[in-house]
Amino acid sequence: MQSILSVSQVSKTYGSGHKALDHVDLEIRRGEIFALLGPNGAGKTTLISIICGIVTPSTGTILVDGHDAIRHPREARSRIGLVPQEIAVDMFSTVASTMRFSRGLFGKKPDQAYLDQVLKDLSLWDKRDAKIMELSGGMKRRVMIAKALSHQPEILFLDEPTAGVDVSLRRDMWKMIGKLREQGTTIILTTHYIEEAEEMADRVGVINKGQLLLVEEKAVLMKKLGKREMDIALV
Numbered sequence: 300m301q302s303i304l305s306v307s308q309v310s311k312t313y314g315s316g317h318k319a320l321d322h323v324d325l326e327i328r329r330g331e332i333f334a335l336l337g338p339n340g341a342g343k344t345t346l347i348s349i350i351c352g353i354v355t356p357s358t359g360t361i362l363v364d365g366h367d368a369i370r371h372p373r374e375a376r377s378r379i380g381l382v383p384q385e386i387a388v389d390m391f392s393t394v395a396s397t398m399r400f401s402r403g404l405f406g407k408k409p410d411q412a413y414l415d416q417v418l419k420d421l422s423l424w425d426k427r428d429a430k431i432m433e434l435s436g437g438m439k440r441r442v443m444i445a446k447a448l449s450h451q452p453e454i455l456f457l458d459e460p461t462a463g464v465d466v467s468l469r470r471d472m473w474k475m476i477g478k479l480r481e482q483g484t485t486i487i488l489t490t491h492y493i494e495e496a497e498e499m500a501d502r503v504g505v506i507n508k509g510q511l512l513l514v515e516e517k518a519v520l521m522k523k524l525g526k527r528e529m530d531i532a533l534v
C-alpha cells in the first residue's frame with residue numbers, strides 16, 4: 300500500500316542537550332489507523348510536533364503525501380489535522396465559528412456543507428451555536444477533533460486522545476475515530492494504553508527513550524508480546 304507519510308532518520312536534540320528522538324524511520328499507509336505506543340517522555344509528542352512543523356528536527360526528512368514537510372511546511376501542514384493533548388480553543392467562541400475560523404487559517408474556501416457534516420458526525424450538531432466554555436469535557440474534546448478536521452486534512456493526529464477520560468467516554472472516542480477512518484482519513488494516535496492500541500489500530504509502533512523499537516501489524520504484535528510483557532516494557 301502507498302505511504303501517505305514517510306519519516307526518515309529523524310532525530311531531535313533539544314537545547315538542553317536532551318536527545319528526544321534518535322534516527323526514527325516510519326512509513327504510514329494511506330487509510331490506516333496507526334498507534335504510537337510509549338511511556339511518558341518517550342518522544343511521541345516530539346515526533347508529532349516535528350511532522351506538524353511545530354518543532355524543527357535536528358536531522359532527517361519528512362514527506363507528507365509527497366511534500367517535504369521541512370522545506371514546504373505549508374503544503375504539508377494543510378494535509379494534516381492535529382488534535383493536541385490540551386484543549387486549546389477560544390472558550391468564548393461558538394463551536395461553528397471556531398471551525399470556520401480554523402478552516403480560514405488554512406486558506407480554504409468556505410464550505411458550510413462540509414463543516415455541518417463534521418458537526419453531525421461528531422454528534423455536535425445540536426451544540427453548534429453553543430460557546431465552548433458551556434460544553435462538557437467530552438464535548439470539548441470532540442470540538443478539538445472538529446476543529447482539526449475543519450480544513451479537510453488527509454491525516455489526523457490525535458495526541459493521547461483519551462488520556463484522563465472515563466471508560467464510557469473512551470469507548471465513544473474509539474467509535475468516533477473508527478468512523479473517521481471509514482470515511483478515508485488516515486489516523487495516527489499516541490497512547491499509553493495497550494488496550495487502546497489493541498482496540499483501534501491496524502499497526503502499532505512502540506517508542507521508548509526516543510527510539511522506535513518496533514513497528515508491527517497489531518495482531519502480530521499482540522501475539523509476539525503478551526499484555527503483561529508489554530505492560531512491563533512500557534514502564
Ligand code: ATP
Pocket residue numbers: 313314315317318319337338339340341342343344345346
Ligand atoms: P508524554 O507521554 O509524557 O506526553 P511523550 O512521549 O510525548 O511523553 P515528549 O513530550 O516528546 O514525550 O518528550 C520527550 C523528551 O523530550 C522528554 O524527556 C521531555 O522532557 C523532552 N522535551 C520535550 N519537549 C522539550 C523541550 N521543549 N525542551 C527540552 N526538552 C523537551
